[in-house]
Amino acid sequence: MSAKQVFKISECQIQPKSRPDSSPKRYELSSWDLPMIPIGPIQKGLLFHISSEILPQQLNPIIDKLKSSLSIVLSHFLPLSGRLVTETVEGGGLFTFIRCGDEDTGAGFHRAVADKISVADVLNSRYSPTYVRDFFPYNGMINHEGHHLPLLAVQVTELIDGIFLGCTVNHILCDGTSFWNFMRTWSDVVSGKLFFSDDQKRPLLIHNTSSPIKLPFQNLDTLIDKSESSVPDLQDKIFHFSPASIARLKKQVNSEIVTVDIETDNRKSKAPVISSLLSVSALIWRSITRARCLPKTELVSFKLACNYRSRMLPPLPPTYFGNCIGAVSTVPIPSGDLLARNLGQTASLLHGIVSSVKDDVIIRKEIDRYVSEPVFFSISGFAKNNGVGMTSSPRFEVYECEFGLGKPFGVMIGGANIYDGKVTSFPGREGHGSMDMVICLSPETMAKLEGDLEFLNFIEVI
Template sequence: MPSPVRRISTCSVSPPSGHPPRIDLASWDLSMLSAQYIQKGHLFSMSDVSCRLDDVIDHLQNSLAQALLHFYPLAGRLVTEKPRDGTKGLFTYIDCSAGGADFVRSVADGISVADVVEPFYTPSFVKDLFCLDLAICYDAHNDPLLAIQLTELVDGFFLGISLNHVVGDGTAFWNFVTAWAEINRGVDPISRPPVLDRWFVDGTSIPIKLPYNEPEEYILRPKAPNLKEVFFLFPFESIAHLRERANDENRKAGEPTISSFQALASLMWRSITRARKFPENETVGCRLAFDNRSRFRPPLSPDYFGNTVYAVYAATTVGELLSHGIGWAGAMLNRIVRSYTDVEIRGKVDKWMDAPSIYTLAMFDAQSIHIGSSPRYDMYGCDFGWGKAVAIRSGNANKFDGKVSAFPGREGDGSVEFEICLSPENMDRLLLDREFMALIKT
């Protein structure tokens, strides 16, 4: 079935000149070269907008140019060079003076705001509301590091943002969007200017040399999997009840107190594992992506514009996971998260520096779940001047069976939304899981 989304025009947006010409990339950045872009976007209703859509677009393009003055690496392109002495290795950096960011205008014929948010399963056309579908970060040698797509709907519009994961992680993504929104509504100066200096281990030779002869040695382009994607809303009351139940279990067992998010992660892990119907002796895992900025001593600035993400990993057998309660699984996650101290993180960076490698989607095994994004990101607080978005949606990037993404609830009342991606048969079984379904808002 053809997509209802048609591209109308594309323009390039660049910041004023005068910024540094080059950004050398840190270990966390380089490891993302074969990852896909971060794709998140806001859905708006025209009933909340007091001007014509043409005026909205003109204003967004002007404010984007001003935002790129602060976030100038996003207007660049990647460059890879070989050592001049002919030895093995590759150097990749950002040329900040090349290319600009793309701003694309599109139209979704016959599609309304309700058509985006009301279906139980995320509609297939949502992926077409973003640029650079299934592009990998290496592609920014030619493609933009940042691509914005505004798609006109019958009664609203969608603002889709695709940001290259080499340039920044989820925290960096939302710091940029917040700053752009502030500029768009006339805030000057922005509340949180980015810290663009990259963090390197003491004694690092800059630029970092990757141990490859050609980029093809680390590039992997996975095909789009057949998935069902659903947003599940967990009200604050359900989350509080789940955490209380889990910590009551742990008090009786002498286990540590866990957070609300660890209780939710445990629920995801158990419920999806049940849906997958693995045998009891199968090893299953749960990965939690988390930000290292505050874990360093001294901590990195919360406005550090780059990557600092690691994923902690907990594993056990199906039988152990399902024979114990939410609290038991949550305590396992809690212990692993608390173990990631400044010393542990620096040790992992040192290990990577000894043998640099590039992450690919092939590293995510079919027996585990991976939980990314965060309800702490102020996604609905990104006010472009039109009030709160109707909804947040994500693109096609970095999705596979078992990918779970966390979002804050729209009402700011402590609720959390999880976007869950599963194969059709696993999703069908998840929807029959009574423990899981009893906690969501339908």
């Protein structure tokens, strides 16, 4: 075991600067929030370079500004300072909600130091260094622990020539869209691009369902398997797709699609235009399946997190704060069948599952079904059938979150919710449609993926 390289030096709680009397003290959880109870939080962080010559003089003012601005922003995202509460219901069952009142203990703010690690050490490692997991607070927690742990905890880790800003946010509270909206708001307050006055009307960011959903349990402990929060022996690596390589991949994918014979007024339907993200997803699914060297009859599947905001009627605003996502999945198919398809045919399969949730009616049926038969996510469920699952989005405004420190040098994930086959998508730092894919695999599969010729044909930086 390698020597410890990250040392915690302080911890405090940040309270909202103000709490309007009219603000709710209780926020109900939706059918998109409650399934997150047994799994881990969102853990995302940003890497900033600051010259080692000036970092000692600048660090304390940076910390002070992050704290004061976080207090301001928490006034507009009050549930981030709350806690989970579960109450028993007369006649059986439970209600779980977010309590947000004067008795809150606020958001967590941690400081740490890693004075032997440089920005280059983090960026130039072949695989994501294991010490990066220590850049995040509350490793190994699950969302259920939001009953006594902060729903938001921030850690600033001092490096030789920079800082890492790591955030752990309870996934019951929000999804990736909400998380990066919060981060962009916080960044803009720090940078002086956004100002809130104490009497300014709060934007309608926080969701609040009209009626609570009753869970048919005596207590939530029956849902919890702490072994799922342990970090498996996996390697995660960032693979970069440049704008040019994505354009080349997308062109090949769309040229390989076979038009499906569907009679409509005696005319064949046109093949769908496959997006850049689904083109990359098809490449990754085929490449990981090939690298796993599975028997041809063994089943494989692909899961994709799908943002429902724009699919609702009326559409929910992009600033809706909460979970508003669903996991869409292919029907499990034999690995031999998948690898017999070309990239275009594989991408068409993925296009089909995304298109299947294109309207409000289907989504509301999911909601109604959950109310009558609640189900919960599990990491083992994500990995089932040799699953490859993609989360996050290259559309998130990651590199716009500068916090007055200039453009981040990188974005990284923590150890929460990782499994063999998980893919986390981010925009590339240079923009213009580039993408970074963080892929988590067993060491054996990763080694084969790194030698996969079809995959390498579209990777420009490893």
